[in-house]
Amino acid sequence: MHHPLRTLALAAAAVAALPAWAQDVVKIGYSGPLSGGAALYGKNVLDGMQMAAAEINAAGLEVGGKKVKLEIVALDDKYNPSETAINAQRLVQESKTPAILVPHSGGIFALQTTNEQQKYLLLAYSSVPQITARNNKLTIRIPPEYTGYVQPFVKYTMGKYGKNLAIANADHDYAKAWTAAFKPAWEAAGGKVVAENPMSYNRSADFYSGVSRVMAAKPEVLFVGGASEPTGLVVKQARELGFKGGFAIIDQAKLDEISAVTGGYAMLEGSIGVLPLAEDSSPDAKAFVERFRKRYPGRTPSSEVSYNYTMVHATAIAMKLAGTATDATAIRAQMDKAVKSLPAEHNPNTLDAIDERGGTVNDTRVAVVEGGKLREVKLSTLNAAK
Template sequence: MEQKAKVKMLRQMLIGATAIMSVAAATDAMADQTVKIGSVEPLTGGIAHLGKDNENGARLAVEEINAKGLTIGGQKITLQLEGLDDAADPRTATQVAQKLVDDKVVAVIGHLNSGTSIPASKIYSDAGIVQISPAATNPAYTQQGFKTTYRVVATDAQQGPALAAYAQSKGLKSLAIVDDSTAYGQGLANEFEKKAKALGLKVVSHDATNDKAVDFRAILTKIKGENPDAIMFGGMDATGGPFAKQAKQLGLRAKILAGDGVCTEQLSDLAGAASENVVCSQAGAAMEKMPGSAAFVTKYQQRFGQGVKFNAPFAYDSVYILVDAMKRANSTDPAKILAAMPATDYKGVIGETTFDSKGDLKHGVISLYGYKSGKKTFLDEVKM
């Protein structure tokens, strides 16, 4: 009897242990799965304010999605945003990209600059990870043959010509061009120059500076002697602001034309009264023209205690576009997310997003702005 009792007790213990293991396995299956998403932009340096705006937009989307609850393939998902600083530097960008790959992110929202997005894109492509840039506008970014590159803004091949067409429409017949030697600034300036010449406008000079420059008086003095109707500046607001300010100080009469890198609320602080002489483009719809802008601006202000600088709504929608692909793939596997991306048709804050075979928007929009009393003011919209 004693032996039988021992056997019975052992059986009961084994059954109990098996039950505990089953419950533990079931509980583990129901536990949240953490899914990492990368976010890369310059968080230090002269355009850190634009980078932080970008990251804030992505973070707001991640926090909202987690608060609502996300289930993919029967698994509860918690998104984790891994925000990293590439300092707007191409070499740093590739190092950061490799870190995100090593950290097993399923996709990346970024980078901000064309000059960092392009070199980083090969690393993401080699890893089979989706990259959605909320800001990179150089056409070359999506022309490398990679299946992983996407963007939610128009390109410089659209933005440059829109600025040139504006110059023609305003009777600006002679033009000087200055770029900051970056992939973005140089690419935008080149696209502008091609279109300007095609329209019969006279390009009197094309000079180069760099994205760290603070003194433009030598170039501007030379341009003053050329007496153009307008100067097209390819670069960011950290250099574009001082450029416009020094042009005014030197008494240049020329209008300053610039792209989306200059077209920020910050420009009036950087250029002072000279911002009134600037007309700039934005590779996307104006905030007031975006379908979901009012609600987004309110949420952003409440969460971060400041207004939107520029790219936040594009980064915000990029996260939702990524999650939409996860849902359609019913998976968080990077390869399956990538396979779902081409069929994207998402309606968000910035409007409807659909992609062509290269990962560019099918219907790009260019917005033109001026500055009045220190405020960025919408002028016109060009649909491409």
């Protein structure tokens, strides 16, 4: 038989022990590639998220009068949208995640079919315009839309090398969306697509047959890109097969990571792509790169790291402003205000705002490789150039 006094004493002891662990643990989910050809890409995204969570926890986060500890729960989906959907179910059921970050459009679209009903905020790291065009009330598109790159990329490479383009980019959803925007823009500018051979960047390490197939059409410009490492191999193999023209490189591939594969920038002569974060001259970007290198010696952060780092910081601020770490709708309502109130050190890509459809707004910088050196260029300058 239970002794009533003993039961009371136990209950009192349990209550007395509360303050020691009265810290709510809130889990933010991640589903992305952590194995396969895009593993480095997925790891960069995850590192940015974990770096932010570590800083937030060290500084102390208080939401609605309670101490909150953020924890990132990461699951590998091998870049496969059906795996992303399975992972999301697990994250929601087992970890009660109020937010899940996914770094590929296929996976994002898969989750957009259910995230509003299941009430979690989908943090979408992909610059495909359709992500916000769907008007999903619980989606934030982290990078700016890639469509802003298309015109300047066409203008620069066509003006420098000529009108014959071969398409040799990756064949996943995101790369297909880029092709669907780039090809008509190239043709509208008076160019000709002489060959089209997208390749499976995630499953292959040898692109010779695919690259020689497009080289046979004698292109002056190659349109390439997917994850950075395979993109580097495509560039290298094109040069080894005698390609002398320029490269238009989609924003998923990072010029500094490609140059690690090509042994420097010489093979990337005449390329245009997104400005690598490590080459960004702004003081906040420089300071962020230093902090990251201290935390992960021997590594240099890409914009995958910085954008997703910033978004976890913004989500924490939005939780604070909303007074809840679990209500996704309330958190979403504060995201624009959260981005606007980010300290500069937590916003190395200088995101300015979140628009009404959930997309970020900022002035993107690109880079070109000329004389074997990388040069920073503002999009507005390229757009103005005749």
